[in-house]
Amino acid sequence: MTTQNQPIELYYTPTPNGRKITIALEELDVPYKIHPIDIGAGDQFTPEFLAVSPNNKIPAIVDPEGPDGNPISIFESGAILKYLAEKFGKFYGTSWAERVKIDEWLFWQVGGFGPMLGQSNHFSRYAKEKIPYAIERYKNEGHRLFRVLDTQLQKMQDAGKDYVAGDVSIADFAIFDWAQNYLNYGVEAGEFPTFEAWLKRFGERPAVVRALAVKFEKTPVDADKAHATMFNQR
Structure with missing residues (x-):
């Protein structure tokens, strides 16, 4: 079974599309880090977020342990769900x-x-x-x-x-x-x-309860910029 050592970076707003991904990550029990995107404040239009999500929409993820061990960014919730299910071999059937x-x-x-x-x-x-x-x-x-x-x-x-x-x-x-x-x-x-x-x-699934309880707290902008810069140079 695939393991995850470094946390998956989740660009997140507490909306139904955002919660799809926290539910998946909690169900998969893999480490992840929230990057809050305040859509009311226009965070989705920053160049840093655009580098991860070219459609300026949440959710988006960066997996630092992507294919062949290289970082990969993924936008669109359906694509993210499929990626996570295929990577970890769970919640996507057996045939x-x-x-x-x-x-x-x-x-x-x-x-x-x-x-x-x-x-x-x-x-x-x-x-x-x-x-x-x-x-x-x-x-x-x-x-x-x-x-x-x-x-x-x-x-x-x-x-x-x-x-x-x-x-x-x-x-x-x-x-x-x-x-x-x-x-x-x-x-x-x-x-x-x-x-x-x-x-x-x-x-009532425990992982779903945890996912819905994820707090939305702003993090320093410099942290997001540093991460986006790292990703653009991969």
């Missing part, structure tokens, strides 16, 4: 068929579930102009996606499995924190009981 199923639900989250809920949240809560068509459109699509998730979880339950793609995997890591605030997306309590049971079951 090609299992990995295909996990990929389906991982990409379902990054391509649809997260973006649609994000749009729903934006137009319902933050848009300066309330546009009824946009609010209704994204609310309805969010509700549909929760129904899709519940249907999949029911299928897995019927097969004697507890998680989205069978056994617990990076698909669950990706979906969970986006799903927690389901009542804000037009879903009523008790409407999707299989989904709610999964949410509770997954949320």
Whole structure:
């Protein structure tokens, strides 16, 4: 099994996309160091962060023990989850068929579930102009996606499995924190009981509890600059 001696550097904001990665790192039980990115203060637009995440979005990681022992930076939460699962050989199935199923639900989250809920949240809560068509459109699509998730979880339950793609995997890591605030997306309590049971079951995993408790504390800017400089010279 792969071991990790130097901590993985995680550029992090406590959002659903950020928590995907703390959940993965806690579940994998590998050392990591948080570099807080205060998106309200514009930290995501600094040249130092751009060197790690060219899309100026969190999360991003730098693994000082990447392929062939060389540092590697990775941005986009789905790519990070796949990298970590493949490197450490956990939470990504044991066969090609299992990995295909996990990929389906991982990409379902990054391509649809997260973006649609994000749009729903934006137009319902933050848009300066309330546009009824946009609010209704994204609310309805969010509700549909929760129904899709519940249907999949029911299928897995019927097969004697507890998680989205069978056994617990990076698909669950990706979906969970986006799903927690389901009542804000037009879903009523008790409407999707299989989904709610999964949410509770997954949320009670010790590693998930630890991941959700990660504190967001600013670190000196010089530390981030020093690390980014090191990485750019690799």
